[in-house]
Every structure is written in C-alpha cells, then in structure tokens.
Amino acid sequence: MRLLIIHENPRPDSSCNDLIKTALELGHEVKYVRTRRLIARLSRTGMEVIDYSTHDRVDCYDGGVVRSFGHMISLSQFMRRVAILRLLELRGVVLMNPVSSLVEARNKLLTLIKLKSAGIPVPETLSTESLRVAYDEAKRMCPLVMKPIIGSRGYGVVLAQDADTVFNIMKSSLTYGQPLLLQEYVESRGCDIRAFVVGSQVIAAMRRRATQSWKTNIAQGGKGEAIRLSEELEELAIRAAQVMNLWYAGVDIVEGKEGTYVLEVNASPEWRELKHVAGVNPAKYIIEFLVEKVKSGELP
Ligand SMILES: Nc1ncnc2c1ncn2[C@@H]1O[C@H](COP(=O)(O)OP(=O)(O)O)[C@@H](O)[C@H]1O
Ligand SMILES: [Mg+2]
Structure with missing residues (x-):
C-alpha cells in the first residue's frame, strides 16, 4: 500500500518516525509530506494534490496519517490546509484521523460540548466573550483553570486562584481576540490518566504525575507510569474517542474527589513517554487500523 505521513515539521518528529518505520516494516511504501507544501490544483480536466517539494502527485496514495495541520498558523492557513486534506479524502485517500474529526477535536469547547451531550462527565466549564460575565462567574468558580480554545501540551493553561487574576488575564486575552475557557479546577494530587485508544481498544495507558508544575503534560515535565485501566475507565476512554469519531486518540481522564471526568480528547497525541513506560508502540496499531x-x- 502507498501511505502518507503528514505533518508540519521540516523533518519527521519521533511519532512520525515510528509511523514511517512501522509502515516500511509492514511492507508499505511511505512518503512524508508537509502540510504547508501541499498544492491543490483545480483544472479543466479535474483536481489534484501535489507536493511542492518533490512535484509528486499525492492524491493517488491509498491512505495517510495526519499528525499536524501546523502550529501558530492563521485562520486562512488553517482553512486552506483543511480544504486540501479534505480534497485528498475526496480523491479517495483514507486519512486517519478523518479530517472532519481532526477539525472538531482541535476545538476544546466543541469537544466538551460533544462529550457532555453524549453523557460523558466533563468538568464544569464556562465560555464567554464578556469580561463582566467572566469576572462574576470567576468569583463563584475560583480556583479555576483558564485554557485556550485551541491548544496543546499544556501551553497557556493557567490555574487562577482568584477572580481578579481571571479578570486581568481575560482582559488581555480578549484584547487579542482570544477568549479563554474557564473551567472548574479538579483537584487530583497532580495526577491524571492518559488512555491511548485505537479503534475500539485501549492499547495502553499511563498515570501522568506532574513534577515541575501543577500540569501533568509530558511537555510540562510530567512523568508517566504504565497502568491497567479498570473496565469502566476503558469504556469511558473508548466512548470519548468514538463520540469524537476519532480512529485513534489520547484521552485524558482526571479522578477528582467528586467524580471522574474526561478532561480532553487529543486527536494527534504524542506517544514517546507512553511507548517508553508501557512498552507498546502505538504506530503499529495505527498503521494496521489504517490499512484495514x-x-x-x-x-x-
Ligand atoms: N479542569 C482541570 N482541573 C485540573 N487540572 C486541569 C484541568 N484542566 C487542565 N488541567 C491540567 O492541565 C493540563 C493541560 O490541560 P488540557 O486541557 O489537557 O490542555 P492541553 O491540550 O494543553 O494538554 C492537564 O493535563 C491537567 O494536568
Ligand atoms: Mg491535555
């Protein structure tokens, strides 16, 4: 089979390298392409997608794993890249995750709405573009977590202790057109769970312990420890991935005193730490699922 690994970086990162290596080992042909280098051509005779770096047609590949649309991109760049990836799908290239699911999962507010609609517990969350509303609600909710609507690796996620801190942060972020989500802080002694779902299976899970901040992200210094999930938690993680129509996902679960919540569902989760502590290589499961x-x- 001919497979694409799609990312923004000039060179493949560790997850992309795992995917490339695994696909080659399984006997597939693999090409690494950068989202910004993709060209869409709509001509009199039809449509095609070309890789600017090599002038290859990429719309004749069988499938692809989309790892990133790109970071710090404008709304227009995002729209352009979404459209081109969608064109790949329309040309018959099976993308994992599907483009529409990737777009929805990038939106943390929409993710919480979809999870909640499906009866999956999520922390109490408020989204507003009004500073007054944010201030008033913060008085009731503090301490609370403020987080960007688009974000990853814990960047820009702030724990605010009082309403005036919320006021100051929200005031500047609104000035730049960046409304932040306000979310109930779920105390869980600096730990949470990352469940890695492929298809309808949890292939591995780890407890993440915060070491350098209050956040558990590996990018923020969090450390993983392999665990076996209870049947209920497995089911919760699988359901969360399915609600988001993701063929693979990293589901973050936090166990608080008052309940267990899904914090977020990552559509392009990294797996270096998980692979290290659990001894499971997600790339193998992802490529096999895509091929199926x-x-x-x-x-x-
Ligand atoms: N509501 C919350 N209560 C407690 N901790 C939280 C909450 N939201 C986020 N965190 C902490 O912040 C980290 C990053 O938040 P998250 O929503 O997962 O954003 P990101 O996409 O940047 O990882 C989480 O891994 C967790 O440690
Ligand atoms: Mg997270």
Missing part, C-alpha cells in the same frame, strides 16, 4: 480502513473501502 483502506481495504474496507469506506470513506469518511
């Missing part, structure tokens, strides 16, 4: 999807012939 290509063989089944169903398109998203």
